[in-house]
Every structure is written in structure tokens, then in C-alpha cells.
Amino acid sequence: MDDLAHFCCQNPDCPRYGQRGTGNLSVCDRFAKGNHRLLYCNACKARFSEFKGTPLFNSKLPHDKAIAILEHLAEGCGVRQTARLLGVNKDTVTRLALLAGQHAKDTHDELVAFSPLDPRGPIR
Numbered sequence: 644m645d646d647l648a649h650f651c652c653q654n655p656d657c658p659r660y661g662q663r664g665t666g667n668l669s670v671c672d673r674f675a676k677g678n679h680r681l682l683y684c685n686a687c688k689a690r691f692s693e694f695k696g697t698p699l700f701n702s703k704l705p706h707d708k709a710i711a712i713l714e715h716l717a718e719g720c721g722v723r724q725t726a727r728l729l730g731v732n733k734d735t736v737t738r739l740a741l742l743a744g745q746h747a748k749d750t751h752d753e754l755v756a757f758s759p760l761d762p763r764g765p766i767r
């Protein structure tokens with residue numbers, strides 16, 4: 644049984660758009676040895692990749708490589724260091740970092756009621 648509680652419809656015109664755990668989604672197809680699922684929304688009849696709306700969507704990188712890039716960045720490796728260590732182009736690292744940063748910000752804005760004020764003031 645697929646656990647789709649963390650997924651939501653990605654169609655902005657759908658009445659269930661962005662709502663998780665409402666039971667409107669099901670898995671309608673699988674690719675890449677079952678590692679990539681195509682989801683179906685029974686509210687709007689849309690089909691979309693389970694990676695839509697994430698930094699991994701439409702990435703030509705294998706997902707384990709993309710995850711490794713983000714792990715290196717999260718541990719403090721620079722863009723050039725990460726690119727060298729993993730044998731990828733530095734532009735690839737930059738692109739993924741920007742996508743992941745935006746995704747993290749969106750997730751933060753959705754999940755966190757408000758951000759506490761930083762006593763150090765705004766970043767200059």
C-alpha cells in the first residue's frame with residue numbers, strides 16, 4: 644500500500660490543490676523500477692509525477708546523486724568542492740541549490756506559523 648499522506652494535488656485549478664491527506668490521490672503508474680510514481684487525483688483527474696513541486700522534478704541527475712549534492716552543501720561544502728567531489732558540473736550544483744532553497748523556503752512558510760524575530764536584526 645502506498646502512503647500518499649505527504650502528497651497533494653499539484654494542479655492549481657483543482658479544489659484539492661495543496662491539501663494533503665484528503666484521499667484524492669492514488670498511484671496510477673510506476674517508472675524506473677518502481678522508484679518513481681505517477682499520481683492521479685480523482686478530484687480533477689490530473690496525473691503528475693510524485694516529484695512535481697520538488698527540486699528533483701525534471702532533474703536529469705539520478706536522485707541519489709541529487710541527494711548527495713544537497714547533503715554536501717548542507718554539510719558546508721562549497722559549490723566548487725561539491726562539484727569536484729561528486730564529479731558533476733558546478734552549474735548543476737548551483738541550479739539544484741537554488742531549487743532546494745526555494746523549496747525549503749516554501750515549506751517553511753507553509754509549516755511555520757511565524758518566524759521569531761532575530762535579535763541581531765536583518766541581514767545586511
Ligand SMILES: [Zn+2]
Binds near residue numbers: 686
Ligand atoms: Zn487535483
